[in-house]
Amino acid sequence: MADYDVIVIGGGPGGYVCAIRCAQLGLKTACVEGRETLGGTCLNVGCIPSKALLHASHMYHETEHNFEKMGLMGGKPKVDFAKMLDYKNAVIGQNTSGIEFLFKKNKVDWIKGWGSIPSTGHVMVGNKSFTARNIVIATGSQASSLPGVEIDEKIVVTSTGALELPKIPKKMVVIGAGVIGLELGSVYARLGSEVTVVEYLDHITPGMDSEISKTFQRTLKKQGLTFILGAAVQKVEKTKTKASVTYKLRKNDSEASLEADVVLVATGRKPYMDGLGFDKLGGKVSERGQIEIGALWNTNLDGIYAIGDAVKGPMLAHKAEDEGMAVAEVMAGKHGHVNYGVIPGVIYTTPEVASVGKTEEELKAAGVAYKVGKFSFMGNGRAKAVFQGEGFVKILADKETDRILGCHLIGPSAGELIHEICVAMEFGASAQDLALTCHAHPTFSEAVREAALACGDGAIHA
Numbered sequence: 228m229a230d231y232d233v234i235v236i237g238g239g240p241g242g243y244v245c246a247i248r249c250a251q252l253g254l255k256t257a258c259v260e261g262r263e264t265l266g267g268t269c270l271n272v273g274c275i276p277s278k279a280l281l282h283a284s285h286m287y288h289e290t291e292h293n294f295e296k297m298g299l300m301g302g303k304p305k306v307d308f309a310k311m312l313d314y315k316n317a318v319i320g321q322n323t324s325g326i327e328f329l330f331k332k333n334k335v336d337w338i339k340g341w342g343s344i345p346s347t348g349h350v351m352v353g354n355k356s357f358t359a360r361n362i363v364i365a366t367g368s369q370a371s372s373l374p375g376v377e378i379d380e381k382i383v384v385t386s387t388g389a390l391e392l393p394k395i396p397k398k399m400v401v402i403g404a405g406v407i408g409l410e411l412g413s414v415y416a417r418l419g420s421e422v423t424v425v426e427y428l429d430h431i432t433p434g435m436d437s438e439i440s441k442t443f444q445r446t447l448k449k450q451g452l453t454f455i456l457g458a459a460v461q462k463v464e465k466t467k468t469k470a471s472v473t474y475k476l477r478k479n480d481s482e483a484s485l486e487a488d489v490v491l492v493a494t495g496r497k498p499y500m501d502g503l504g505f506d507k508l509g510g511k512v513s514e515r516g517q518i519e520i521g522a523l524w525n526t527n528l529d530g531i532y533a534i535g536d537a538v539k540g541p542m543l544a545h546k547a548e549d550e551g552m553a554v555a556e557v558m559a560g561k562h563g564h565v566n567y568g569v570i571p572g573v574i575y576t577t578p579e580v581a582s583v584g585k586t587e588e589e590l591k592a593a594g595v596a597y598k599v600g601k602f603s604f605m606g607n608g609r610a611k612a613v614f615q616g617e618g619f620v621k622i623l624a625d626k627e628t629d630r631i632l633g634c635h636l637i638g639p640s641a642g643e644l645i646h647e648i649c650v651a652m653e654f655g656a657s658a659q660d661l662a663l664t665c666h667a668h669p670t671f672s673e674a675v676r677e678a679a680l681a682c683g684d685g686a687i688h689a
């Protein structure tokens with residue numbers, strides 16, 4: 228008999244959620260994790276710590292820009308950055324120890340160390356070998372750099388180094404106007420850094436609905452971020468304390484350089500599988516370095532499954548979590564399902580940006596007849612009361628059937644608001660279904676309802 232029914236390799240959101248669900252379904256489960264703490268990139272050096280810094284820097288920004296307007300006097304507070312990092316680290320600690328508690332509660336064994344798969348049905352951790360009926364690879368991803376750019380995590384950093392800088396840089400250059408670049412770029416801009424974002428494309432946030440993307444860029448510009456678009460970074464040269472970023476403008480091939488105290492490289496991530504031995508065993512990996520999977524997250528090797536950032540699809544913690552739960556169901560002989568058409572994406576800046584389903588550009592390209600319902604947060608009393616009237620909700624619905632096909636929003640708590648659309652889409656709701664649902668007043672969510680009304684006879688407060 229095998230030591231375990233399931234061994235999950237990797238304790239991030241994909242892996243730990245999978246392990247907990249396996250145990251809940253009655254499978255004897257272990258999770259292999261080599262970090263000192265559980266939670267993977269997300270909890271240790273990703274989503275959670277960046278949200279702590281976004282929160283702290285947003286509070287600081289509010290004191291500077293909006294406190295006096297509300298009659299809150301007393302001037303701008305001083306930033307003790309070391310203390311801010313302590314707060315961020317405490318938040319990490321609370322979350323990672325929470326996962327350890329959940330493992331104990333659900334009787335999941337944490338095998339500490341880095342795992343490899345010497346043969347199907349076997350997992351090695353250090354010099355110990357374990358047998359398992361099923362193995363799940365949930366090893367996540369790592370930052371991918373650019374040719375000519377050497378990361379030292381001090382002056383030239385990935386998101387990991389950017390969460391642990393010794394001091395607030397005077398000048399920061401961010402390479403890549405994707406999610407990481409804009410979230411962390413806005414943290415440092417709010418804390419006083421001069422932030423310049425250099426982006427290869429001629430717009431920010433690739434894949435996002437273009438109207439939202441333009442409004443988002445305008446808002447970030449107002450917050451002090453500078454954008455150089457259509458610029459391919461060629462190299463980053465370092466001195467002892469600074470760096471110089473050379474880029475080429477795509478429209479005329481001219482080269483220019485920028486000086487920075489810190490350069491954040493945020494040009495995407497790639498699957499992490501160092502030392503795993505999956506490919507050596509004959510496991511299929513795509514040209515992009517992602518493990519190839521079938522419809523049930525099965526690899527081409529017997530009893531080996533893969534989920535999360537190590538496989539295709541958006542590199543998002545919640546997508547990995549959903550896959551983790553679904554593959555657990557499959558291994559327990561049940562039905563596991565992920566609706567890849569309804570996976571929300573959120574950028575946690577202020578204002579937040581969120582989206583789900585198809586963009587207008589995608590619908591156009593697919594030749595789908597659609598209608599648009601839009602509503603500005605300027606017509607939302609609650610948003611105006613908290614200085615967040617900028618931004619809007621955009622619902623895309625099928626022209627014939629009124630079924631909701633997508634939603635894109637920029638505004639207060641967009642990352643929370645998007646979920647009523649997710650639920651509506653899961654139930655195949657029409658815009659009218661949403662429009663006929665009573666929404667509490669005064670809430671930001673009334674703007675979502677108004678956008679749904681705008682898909683029909685019209686919004687009330689527009």
Ligand code: NAI
Nearest residue numbers: 403404405406407408426427459460493494495496542573
């Ligand atoms: P990304 O793929 O979102 O953006 C990278 C950007 O870098 C692109 O706009 C690309 O055009 C640009 N770029 C590439 N090469 C360049 C060059 N030579 N010069 C200038 N620009 C260049 O990648 P990012 O922001 O690093 O994020 C990685 C992953 O982590 C993403 O899949 C993202 O979804 C995920 N993530 C999600 C978060 C969230 O959901 N809030 C937070 C942080 C990360």
